[in-house]
Amino acid sequence: MSQIKIFDTTLRDGEQSPGVNLNKLEKLEIARQLERFGVDRMEAGFPASSKGDFEAVKAIADTIKNTSVIGLARTIKSDVDIAWDALKGAENPAIHLFLATSPIHMEYKLKKTPEEVIETAVSMVSYAKQKFKEIEWSAEDATRSDWKFLAEIIEKVIDAGATVINLPDTVGYTTPVEYGKLFRYISENVPNIDQVELSCHCHNDLGMAVANSIAAVENGATQVEGTINGIGERAGNAALEEVAVALKIRSDYYPYETGLKLNEIKRTSDIVAKLTGMYVQANKAIIGRNAFAHESGIHQDGVLKNAETYEIITPELVGVTSNTLFLGKHSGRHAFKDKVKEFGVELSEAEVKEAFDQFKKLTDHKKEVTDDDLYTIVMEIKTDSSSINKYQLEKFQVQYGTENVPTATVVLKTPDGKTVENSCPGQGSVEALYKTIDSLIQENIKLVDYQLNSVGGGKDALAESHVQLIVNGETVNGRGSAQDVLQASANAFINAVNRYMIKINTAKMKELVSE
Numbered sequence: 001m002s003q004i005k006i007f008d009t010t011l012r013d014g015e016q017s018p019g020v021n022l023n024k025l026e027k028l029e030i031a032r033q034l035e036r037f038g039v040d041r042m043e044a045g046f047p048a049s050s051k052g053d054f055e056a057v058k059a060i061a062d063t064i065k066n067t068s069v070i071g072l073a074r075t076i077k078s079d080v081d082i083a084w085d086a087l088k089g090a091e092n093p094a095i096h097l098f099l100a101t102s103p104i105h106m107e108y109k110l111k112k113t114p115e116e117v118i119e120t121a122v123s124m125v126s127y128a129k130q131k132f133k134e135i136e137w138s139a140e141d142a143t144r145s146d147w148k149f150l151a152e153i154i155e156k157v158i159d160a161g162a163t164v165i166n167l168p169d170t171v172g173y174t175t176p177v178e179y180g181k182l183f184r185y186i187s188e189n190v191p192n193i194d195q196v197e198l199s200c201h202c203h204n205d206l207g208m209a210v211a212n213s214i215a216a217v218e219n220g221a222t223q224v225e226g227t228i229n230g231i232g233e234r235a236g237n238a239a240l241e242e243v244a245v246a247l248k249i250r251s252d253y254y255p256y257e258t259g260l261k262l263n264e265i266k267r268t269s270d271i272v273a274k275l276t277g278m279y280v281q282a283n284k285a286i287i288g289r290n291a292f293a294h295e296s297g298i299h300q301d302g303v304l305k306n307a308e309t310y311e312i313i314t315p316e317l318v319g320v321t322s323n324t325l326f327l328g329k330h331s332g333r334h335a336f337k338d339k340v341k342e343f344g345v346e347l348s349e350a351e352v353k354e355a356f357d358q359f360k361k362l363t364d365h366k367k368e369v370t371d372d373d374l375y376t377i378v379m380e381i382k383t384d385s386s387s388i389n390k391y392q393l394e395k396f397q398v399q400y401g402t403e404n405v406p407t408a409t410v411v412l413k414t415p416d417g418k419t420v421e422n423s424c425p426g427q428g429s430v431e432a433l434y435k436t437i438d439s440l441i442q443e444n445i446k447l448v449d450y451q452l453n454s455v456g457g458g459k460d461a462l463a464e465s466h467v468q469l470i471v472n473g474e475t476v477n478g479r480g481s482a483q484d485v486l487q488a489s490a491n492a493f494i495n496a497v498n499r500y501m502i503k504i505n506t507a508k509m510k511e512l513v514s515e
């Protein structure tokens with residue numbers, strides 16, 4: 001079996017999904033889970049793109065030790081310098097430089113001739129080599145590039161010091177046979193190709209990202225790039241869990257394996273869905289709710305006689321277990337801490353206290369607190385700490401009846417410690433609630449997206465809400481959970497506003513420091 005490396009870009013290309021906006025703490029929690037999952041490389045972000053991304057990449061580089069941490073950069077000196085500042089604390093600092101090679105990108109986007117593109121790529125790889133030992137170079141839009149030109153530029157960037165060459169299908173344009181031929185061509189026509197690793201990076205615009213990635217592996221790729229749950233720009237990237245499980249299940253045919261711990265798939269998928277707000281559809285391969293459900297009689301009959309008649313993957317393989325019954329009203333702190341440890345999440349003493357208090361409160365209303373419930377509580381605590389004063393929901397009431405105009409009354413504490421109160425009507429309960437909260441906040445707020453999901457099943461399941469707001473022109477996401485759907489909705493709205501407050505306060509503090 002040959003070992004295929006897994007390069008995860010959930011935190012960079014995945015975060016390019018419209019509407020996804022992760023903060024530093026959320027990125028750090030996802031990075032920790034990716035490390036547990038066993039990815040070989042993780043692209044933590046694009047350090048030169050914003051201060052927030054710089055700080056997140058730096059925090060991940062300084063924390064993650066068992067996975068190589070990489071940052072994306074354009075072929076611009078300042079991007080390379082900023083990437084170095086973010087990544088120099090990593091165990092093995094690595095940079096991912098990209099430059100487009102297709103005629104359309106070179107002429108219209110970069111406004112460079114092919115010769116200038118070669119000269120820029122070579123000089124920036126050489127420049128980066130003064131700092132980084134490991135350099136991945138990507139020929140952006142490789143699948144719409146001239147193959148002879150690709151072979152020429154690749155040979156030169158390898159001579160300049162690149163250690164990994166990536167041939168991205170940037171716009172999801174290729175098909176498995178064609179992409180396979182491209183890898184074969186590059187393997188056979190670049191004389192120094194054996195000095196580097198060859199990587200594939202597929203987008204899913206035509207629904208072929210996973211198939212294309214496997215075709216690349218069959219034709220010489222030694223690394224697959226992708227994201228958890230296939231999130232990413234437009235229709236997304238290749239879903240890594242699908243690639244890994246396909247290689248495992250079809251090991252009778254494919255002589256390749258990955259170092260991923262497949263039984264961490266469910267947990268990795270869950271944390272990414274929860275923190276990005278991009279939930280997977282029920283029929284999603286590998287981890288969708290229906291992936292292991294058998295509905296029709298003939299299938300059920302077959303499965304009862306021998307599960308393998310209709311089941312090629314077992315739920316246990318990918319870490320889908322029946323949602324373990326967790327602790328109850330009478331459970332103590334020790335059992336609680338043990339459970340949190342099992343999740344692989346580290347909590348400080350103060351965080352344990354906060355999580356335990358919330359868990360106890362939940363047991364007053366919910367007989368059976370499950371792993372999913374507890375994980376939701378723990379993640380809220382791990383990803384939402386900030387020392388700045390924030391808006392706090394003191395109390396609220398919503399009146400709703402089929403014959404009444406829904407009306408909400410809300411009492412809020414503002415960041416400067418004042419208590420404010422108002423009531424507003426709305427078309428529905430959530431609208432009334434949101435209008436009232438909005439009226440109490442001195443910012444210009446527009447609601448762009450609202451989602452409500454249940455955590456697990458049952459009448460008493462926790463509700464989890466995601467919102468996207470535009471606050472004074474800035475897009476921010478918010479997340480909230482509670483047993484009541486209106487409380488979860490209110491929490492999500494206020495969480496988004498508080499993230500905006502954190503964002504502008506951090507920017508203001510930086511200005512003061514630099515003055």
Ligand SMILES: CC(=O)SCCNC(=O)CCNC(=O)[C@H](O)C(C)(C)COP(=O)(O)OP(=O)(O)OC[C@H]1O[C@@H](n2cnc3c(N)ncnc32)[C@H](O)[C@@H]1OP(=O)(O)O
Nearest residue numbers: 016046048049050073074075076098099100109110140170
């Ligand atoms: C295929 C991919 O996924 S590539 C990664 C895409 N990801 C992102 O763009 C997310 C983060 N991006 C950003 O925050 C911003 O685009 C920034 C901060 C990087 C740049 O912002 P701005 O300076 O305002 O430039 P803007 O985004 O409008 O345009 C991009 C510029 O980079 C140039 N550029 C694009 N790719 C490259 C490259 N690989 N190397 C050098 N320059 C490049 C473009 O030609 C354009 O230059 P121009 O201003 O001279 O025309």
Ligand SMILES: CC(C)C(=O)C(=O)O
Nearest residue numbers: 098138140141168170
């Ligand atoms: C930055 C590059 C590798 C990319 O994401 C793409 O081309 O899709």
Ligand SMILES: [Mg+2]
Nearest residue numbers: 013168170201
């Ligand atoms: Mg991409």
